[in-house]
Amino acid sequence: MSTVAPDPMASVLANKAPVELPPAIRKEVTFRCKDNSLVYVTFFQGDKQALVKATEKGTPVKLTAEKAGDPLKADGYEMTGNEKAVTLTQPGKPKQLCDI
Secondary structure (H helix, E strand, O other), X not given: OOOOOOOOOHHHHHOOOOOOOOOOEEEEEEEEEOOOOEEEEEEEOOOOEEEEEOOOOOOOEEEEXXXXXXXXXXXXXXXXXXXXXXXXXXXXXXXXXXXX
16 A cells, blocks of 8 residues: 555646757857858757857857758858858858858
C-alpha cells in the first residue's frame, strides 16, 4: 500500500505534445564584410537558426528558416552560407559577402 497520492496532472501531462529543445550552439564566428564592417554570427545545430550581431556587445537578432538550407531571415535580415563565409543582407545595407 502506497501513501503517495496520485498525480492530479498525470493525464494532462501524458496528453501534451513533446517539447522540442532549443538547438545547441555549433560555432561562433566573427566575419569581415566587403564594406569592412564586422558581423558576429552564432550558428546552431540543425542549420535552421542563427544569431547575428552588428557589434560584439550588440543585441543579437535571431534568424530562422523553415528547413535546413533555406535562407535564414528576420526583420530585414537575410543570410545564407556557413562558418567560413556568408552572404548577408542587413536593414539599410546592400547584400554583401562576409568571410573570415
